Amino acid sequence: MKFLFVTRYSLLTALANQILKEGHEVKYAVLSRSEKEVGDGFVEKVENWEEHKTWADAIIFDDSDFGDICERLRKEGLKVVGGTRYSDKLEFDREFGSEEMRAAGLNTIPSWEFQDFDSAIHFVRTTPGRYVVKPSGKAQNDKVLSYVGQEEDGKDVITILERYRKGWGKKIRRFQMQKFVSGVEVAxxxxxxxxxxxxxxxxxxxxxxxMNNDIGPSTGEMGTTGFWASDTRLFNETLGKLESRINGYVGYFDINCIVNSRGIYPLEFTPRFGYPTLNLQLEGILSKWGELMYALAAGQDFQLRTKKGLQLAVVVAVPPFPFTDYDTFKKFSEDAPVVFKKPLTEGVYPCEVKLVEGEWLLTGTSGYSVVVSGSGSTMDDARKEAYSRVKNIQIPNMFYRTDIGERWHRDSDLLQTWGLLT
Structure with a gap:
């Protein structure tokens, strides 16, 4: 079959490469100018994806805010993996997302929407408490702007809001403040x-x-662990209640939650591929990816085959990650090689990488270099496989967390105790 990938920030390289390895034809379009070299050498690159849309058996978009385009292409009779106007709004408009959660019968955490910092600061001063600050719209893609309050009187949140007003007033147009709820975060x-x-x-x-022990700036994700299950309270009381409400959406759909002994509290929607969640899926799915993507785009049923046990993914990055600074990337990381001590690339996925004369070289701007995965019947086994693969890699100035998966034993015990995995 023929697959056309359209990506804004070029993080679909590993999936496109996997489908190419399965014997399909692949074309790959990167929209961001700063990411134009990403994927070079791995897959065939094209400049204008619209010129190839009728060539493809399925067109795959990787991000939210493509909803308008996806709906237009479907009306033209093309098969598309991607969002809708509705799914885009679920992610970018946090207040709308919360309203839809309530309409679907999901538990929600009290939240408040603000369009200026003075109003939010006044709210915290008059209603002291522990809050989480989350930008709405496209600013939420910059994960370093989210803040989880640490003090019960909210004084640290006031300090952060004052800094945001001074430094990011033009970038953050709308934001949500959510009451803090303790528990296990699970998606x-x-x-x-x-x-x-x-x-x-x-x-x-x-x-x-x-950094280890959840220290440092938010990065989106430095690593992910997971397992596959067909019938759990976690699914039935979240995605299961949304199944009839997202008709027309095609692709991976995720909902992040806080859970505790009192229940399941959804936090936010991610109606798109996630990173490094996609790499975790590449590790854990046994079905052919080309067949899966085509079945999704065609609206067909599909028997998804997955590994038993647990999977783990670790992000290996270089400066300036998690920030975007072209000068820093150019000075410390551009064209740096990804060296394999032994010629083994299984479980190692190229992200902001190009292939030149058989060598993996870093490109792009952010330093999000590769993701390494592992699997096993226990989390300890999955950690052992993933980190042995990490140790087979050398990249100048590379860094990664060494504790991905360590909290699994506590988290899984709590989820079992609360009856959420059955």
Whole structure:
């Protein structure tokens, strides 16, 4: 079959490469100018994806905010993996997302939407408490701007809001403040073919901070762990209640939650591929990816085959990650080689990388270099495989967390105790 990939920030290279290895034809379009070299040498690159849309048996978009385009292409009779206007709004408009959660019968955490910092600061001063600050719109893609309050009187949140007002007032137009709820953070995701979810679902745990023990700036994710399950309370009380509401959406759909002994509290939607969640899926899915992507785009049923046990993915990055600074990347990381001590690339996925004369070289601007995965019947086994693969890699100035998966034993015990995995 023929697959056309359209990506803004070029993080679909590993999936496109996998489908190419399965014997399909692949064309790959990168929209961001700073990422134009990403994927070179791995797959065939094209400049204008619209010129190739009728060539493709399926067109795959990797991100939210392509909803308008995806709906237009579907009206033209083309098969598309990607969002809708509705799914885009679920992610970018946090207040709308919360309203849709309540309409679907999900538990929600009290939250408040603000369009200026003075109003939010006044709110915290008059209603002291522990809050989480989350930008809305496209600013939420910059994960370093999210802040989880640490003090019960909210004084640290006031300080952060004052800094945001001074430094990022033009960047953050709208933001949500959510009451802090303690518990285990866990996400539930599954592939949706336009009318139904294809089970099993992926129960996954994100590690968002840059350094071990969840210290440092938020990065999106530095690593993820997960397992596949078909029938759990976590799915039935979250995605299961949304199945009839997201008709028309095609692709991976994820909902992040806080859970505790009192229940499941959804936090936010991710109606798109996640990173490094996609690499975790590449490790854990046994089905052919080309067949899966085509079935999704065509609205077909599909028997998804996955590994038993647990999977783990570790992000290996270089400066300036998690920030974007072209000068720093150019000085410290541009064209640096990814060296394999032994010629083994299994479980190692290129991200902001190009292939030149058989050598992996870093490109792009962010330093999000490679993701390394592992699997096993226990989390200790999955950690051992993933980190042995990490140790086979050498990149100048590379860094990664060494504790991905360590909190699994505590988190899984709590989820079992609360009856959420059955």
């Amino acid at each position: 539930v995701g599954a592939f949706y073919n336009g009318s139904k979810f294809l089970l099993p679902a992926l129960i996954n745990f994100e590690h968002k901070k840059m």
